[in-house]
Amino acid sequence: MNLENYIESLPTKRKLSGAKHTILTLLWSSSAEFPRRWVRSSELLNATGQKYFDRRARELRDEIGCDLESKYVEEFKEHAWRLNSNKLLKANPREYLTSADKKRLFEKHNFVCATCGKKIDAGVRGLQADHKIPLSRSGSHKLSNWQPICNNCNVGKRRACEGCNDECISCSWAFPEEVGINTVVNLPPEILSKLNKMSGGSQKELNELIKRAIQEAIGNS
Ligand SMILES: [Zn+2]
Ligand SMILES: [Zn+2]
Structure with missing residues (x-):
């Protein structure tokens, strides 16, 4: 199968x-075998000239069913995407809440972000409706799978979900009401730069370091 056949095989209504x-095209041509090689986000950004290229990539995966994967690649020190196969995954077309449902959801939560507790107006830079269990993890469109979260948390959650195989049920992004809300800690620059060095720029390692330090401080009781 070549790229052209592959694109023709996609279940899309329009071009x-x-x-x-x-x-x-970039992901397909990055190497000859599946999974294809990782392609840096910066490369995709340059090639598409689209600030929101990652949204387009997620649409390819979630709405069309392309077998795409994204994660932070240590070697690149940035996020990257790859095409794992030419198979089609079960597409889970994005459906949006009706504006009435969204309004009800926000009001029920008093316009407070479910994951950080910040009170904020609705909007693209503000409060948004979020799938608790992401579509990419087979989350449903049922009302019970929606929560209001602020834009910052939405960005953070997306990063955290990429390549995550942990159970969503014990994840504070998905079930903050059960697991507890995320806490933002402002660290002094000297501690932060030390932590960054220790973690080698890896967000995951940084989280682990901070978690371990807190655990040591409060004990395991
Ligand atoms: Zn938030
Ligand atoms: Zn999660």
Whole structure:
């Protein structure tokens, strides 16, 4: 199968957008075998010229069913995407809440972000409706799977979910009401730069370091 056949095989109603086409072309051509090689986010950004290229990539994965994966790649020191196979995964087309449902959801939570507790107006930079269990982890569109979260948390959650195989049920991004809300800690720059050095720039390692330090401080009781 070549790229052209692959693109023709995709269950899309309309022709792929230019950005999606560019993304698939890059990912397809990065190597000859599946899984294809990782392609840096910066490369995809340059090629598409789209600030929101990652949204387009997620649409390819979640709405069309392309077998795409993304994660932070240590070697690149940035996020990257790859095409794992030419198979089609079960697409889970994004459906949006009706504005009435969204309003009800926000009001029920008093316009407070479910994951950080900040009170904030609705909007693209503000409070948004979020799937507690992400679509990429087979989350449903049922009302019970929605929560209001602020834009910052939404960005953080997306990063945290990439490549995560932990159970969503014990994840504070998905079930903050059970697990506890995320806490933002402002660390002095000297501690932060030390931590950054120790973690080698890896967000995951940084989280582990901080978790271990807190655990040591409060004990395991
Ligand atoms: Zn928040
Ligand atoms: Zn999670």
